[in-house]
Amino acid sequence: MIHEVDEALRRLLAESGLEVSGVEVVFDAPTREWAARRSAPTVCVFLYDIREDHTRRGSGGGEVYDEAGLVVARRTPPRWFELTYLVTAWAGRPQDEHRLLSQVLTLLVATDTLPPHLLTGTLADLGLIVPVDAGGTGLDAPAASDVWSALGGELKPSLGLRVRAPLAGISRVAGPPVTEGLVMRSVPRARAERDEPGETDGARRLRYTEVSEPAHEEGFGGPRERRPAPARRRRGERQP
Known part of the structure; x- marks a missing residue:
């Protein structure tokens, strides 16, 4: 996910005309040794803090x-993370750096979310909005002065x-869908009576210890007495 955010930011800055004007967009750490090797105008987008948004x-x-x-699969919900970047401009003169940084600031302030057409990989597959906040950092993110001190630069x-x-x-991965119906296996009555419980090749016979074996046309509670149907009443005749 981190490299996909980097790629979206690179495309966003490229669409603003930086690459056309010969400005490079890099994601290196702006250390003193790195700055000494720079010769072309450069915008450095340095990622220095990653924190999960528990809310x-x-x-x-x-x-x-x-x-x-x-x-075909079941997926757990996504986890959200705050990626904090330090964006700097590098050129031969401070005036050129300020002008370049102002151009980047104008672009980022006007961008509330990363445009969908710039997203790749899992960010594009999820289809979720990726908010962008320029000019500020998270409450727990290190201060810019601490970052520069850790990098050993000015x-x-x-x-x-x-x-x-x-x-x-x-x-x-989810299992394949069920395409076959329920299969029931039966055991002949004579064989089921001869075998002991649990020894009928997987077949199981229900046994009722307190009820006798029912006969034909009888239930387990014995023969059922069928009540005669009530006689039909004639019209106008009262019920006794």
Whole structure:
């Protein structure tokens, strides 16, 4: 899922005209050694924090269908994660860096969600909205100054970019659908009486210890006395 968010952000920045103007979009860590090797204008989108959004954790699951409409798998609900990026611009002069960073800021502020046509892989398969929040970071995310200190570089103007993306749940293959009816096996009466209980090749005979064996046209409670049908009343005759 992380690499799919990276690819969506790269496509989003490319559609704004950065690649056409010769600006590279990279996802490297902006360390001091990396900055010394840069020669072309560059926009660096560095991922430095990943946290799960527990408020969006769901329960239950969903079903995956094939082209024929049959259930082929069952999937647990997706888990949502906040990906926090540090976006910086690199050029020969600070004025050029500020101009490039302003262009990126204008694009990201106008983008509330990643467009569906930019999503790939599991993000495209899930079909869920992927929110984007530019100019801010999560409440628990490290501060930009701490990130620069950990990277060993000098503090530069940067943008905080937060993306909330779903991680696809675990899929478990479902069994094939039932296509055959129930099969019942019977044992001849003589054989069932001769065998002991549990020794009739899987057949089982119900035994009632308190009720005698019923005869023909009788139930287990003995012969049933059939009451005569009530006589028909004539019209106008009162019932006694």
